[in-house]
Amino acid sequence: MATLVPVTFRFPAGLMPTARTVSVIGSFNGWNPAVHRMRRTSGGDWLTTVYLTPGRAVYCFSVDGTMWLDPTDDGRVPNGWGSEYSVRHIATDSAMLAGAQSA
Numbered sequence: 209m210a211t212l213v214p215v216t217f218r219f220p221a222g223l224m225p226t227a228r229t230v231s232v233i234g235s236f237n238g239w240n241p242a243v244h245r246m247r248r249t250s251g252g253d254w255l256t257t258v259y260l261t262p263g264r265a266v267y268c269f270s271v272d273g274t275m276w277l278d279p280t281d282d283g284r285v286p287n288g289w290g291s292e293y294s295v296r297h298i299a300t301d302s303a304m305l306a307g308a309q310s311a
Contacts, residue, residue, distance in 0.1 A: 214257050231269065
C-alpha cells in the first residue's frame with residue numbers, strides 16, 4: 209500500500225483578490241478543477257490539503273478557469289504547450305526527518 213503524505217497548497221489572495229473559485233489541478237487528479245477545490249481562509253488566501261504519494265507532483269492552480277503557477281513551488285517543468293507547470297517535491301515523513309537531522 210502506498211504511503212500518502214498531506215500536502216498543503218496555498219494560493220495567495222493578493223495575486224487575484226477578486227477570485228471566486230480556486231482549485232489545485234494536476235496529474236494527481238486528472239487535471240480536474242472540481243476534484244480539489246480550495247477554500248478561502250479568514251486572511252483571504254485560498255487553501256487545501258491533498259494526500260499524495262511521495263515523489264514529484266506536477267500541478268497548477270485554476271483561478272476562475274485560468275491557469276496560474278504557484279509562486280512558492282519547488283520548480284517548473286515545460287508543459288508542451290509553450291508554458292510551464294509548477295512542481296512540488298513530496299518527501300515521506302522519515303525522509304524529511306533524515307534531511308533535517310543531517311543539516
